[in-house]
Amino acid sequence: MSLVAIGACYVDTILTTPHYPGEDEKLRASSISRRRGGNCPNTLEVLQQLTADLSLDLVAILPAKSSSASRQIQSAFEPHISLAHCIYREELSEPASSYIIKSQSSGSRTIVNYNELPEMTVAEFTNIADYLDPKTSWFHFEGRIPDVTLSCICYLRRQYPSVKISVELEKPGRPGLQELAEEADVVFYSKSWAQGNGYQTAEECIQKQSVIARKASLLCCTWGQNGAVALETKSKSMIHSPAYSAVDFKVVDTIGAGDTFIAGMLYAWLCQGDKWNLSQKLGFANRIAGMKVSQEGFAGLKRALESFNSQ
Ligand SMILES: Nc1ncnc2c1ncn2[C@@H]1O[C@H](COP(=O)(O)OP(=O)(O)OP(=O)(O)O)[C@@H](O)[C@H]1O
Numbered sequence: 001m002s003l004v005a006i007g008a009c010y011v012d013t014i015l016t017t018p019h020y021p022g023e024d025e026k027l028r029a030s031s032i033s034r035r036r037g038g039n040c041p042n043t044l045e046v047l048q049q050l051t052a053d054l055s056l057d058l059v060a061i062l063p064a065k066s067s068s069a070s071r072q073i074q075s076a077f078e079p080h081i082s083l084a085h086c087i088y089r090e091e092l093s094e095p096a097s098s099y100i101i102k103s104q105s106s107g108s109r110t111i112v113n114y115n116e117l118p119e120m121t122v123a124e125f126t127n128i129a130d131y132l133d134p135k136t137s138w139f140h141f142e143g144r145i146p147d148v149t150l151s152c153i154c155y156l157r158r159q160y161p162s163v164k165i166s167v168e169l170e171k172p173g174r175p176g177l178q179e180l181a182e183e184a185d186v187v188f189y190s191k192s193w194a195q196g197n198g199y200q201t202a203e204e205c206i207q208k209q210s211v212i213a214r215k216a217s218l219l220c221c222t223w224g225q226n227g228a229v230a231l232e233t234k235s236k237s238m239i240h241s242p243a244y245s246a247v248d249f250k251v252v253d254t255i256g257a258g259d260t261f262i263a264g265m266l267y268a269w270l271c272q273g274d275k276w277n278l279s280q281k282l283g284f285a286n287r288i289a290g291m292k293v294s295q296e297g298f299a300g301l302k303r304a305l306e307s308f309n310s311q
């Protein structure tokens, strides 16, 4: 089985500061680090640790193939994650960039983005989709450029009706994301999207969205330290699962917690299927996301699977 994830790939520069700076404040960071970011790349990085049964493909816009950013991304991903269908903007050399301030006192992260790379067009995507068919069975979209993404999804529905589609709705106040949910088989809502749309709780978001996202078989909404809620429409069962916490649990790094949750859930949904019930799937996704929150980066998250299986 194969999964293609379509979304932005960022190079993150992370400044760790003792507290979050106020406007106009002068503050000394205690460390600086660089790493690759972006929702889909994060999700793929976690997924490839969990299973060798999924062939994984990233579709992202990158600068020139020979640029140092593109070469670094290639060496980090290949051969486990294929970049064969990435789109290279040969005239540009800067990757999409994210500058992150991470406050040690709260564990929060504040992100400023910069991106000069022209976005993927529908024609670029349909070329890729035609090439990938019929190998690809699952397309996961980061809900970024809603109108383009919607056209891509509609193209897949028309041309390749057996393909399954998931979307992540993360950024609040981006019009058009709702329409993506209405077309998808699996929808991941973030707390910030839910709150931005007037929902007070994850349950409320899922309940009301289940009336709107009529084609979906699975809806999930994450809620930070309150865990997540999932609804399987086939059995009409809605389940809440608390966030994972171990005895010595400490928040270290929340960047990509939602992306890790998605990786955990996609793994459970695609690779465990009926072997795990919904509460096990959700429990696993929370566990791996919680383990991510308690460490830097995404390395070694396979242990979530080992500890889950032995509980
Ligand atoms: N403080 C925490 N303690 C334990 N688990 C957490 C905590 N914060 C997040 N998580 C886990 O991560 C999941 C996703 O968190 P959250 O809703 O904050 O994602 P997000 O803000 O979309 O993350 P990102 O955008 O950085 O990927 C939660 O459902 C939960 O399982």
Ligand SMILES: *[C@@H]1O[C@H](CO)[C@@H](O)[C@H](O)[C@H]1NC(C)=O
Pocket (backbone or CB within 6 Å): 277, 278, 279, 280
């Ligand atoms: C899911 O499976 C677990 C483990 O077998 C079981 O304890 C739990 O009761 C089941 N939950 C539901 C909702 O069926």
